[in-house]
Amino acid sequence: MQRITEKQLQAVVDRINRETNSPMASYTRTEAGRSVANVGNYHLYFAYGAVQSRRATTVASQVRVWPWLVACLLLATSASVLAVMP
16 A cells, blocks of 8 residues: 655645645745735645644634545545646
């Protein structure tokens, strides 16, 4: 059985960001040097040996957890799906 890697998950999240015209980066640095969340960005969150898919919903870095997206990411990381990704 082949393991799903972080690189494979990130490739799927990057594709979701491209397809939804969402920002690719989670944060942008302002001229004043502060980090500001890019609203609408999908990203992965790793903690305690688990992974979550999240989407930034406000500039204050609030996020919405998308549990269904994790399931889709796991399904989409099969070799056949990754082979057709640009």
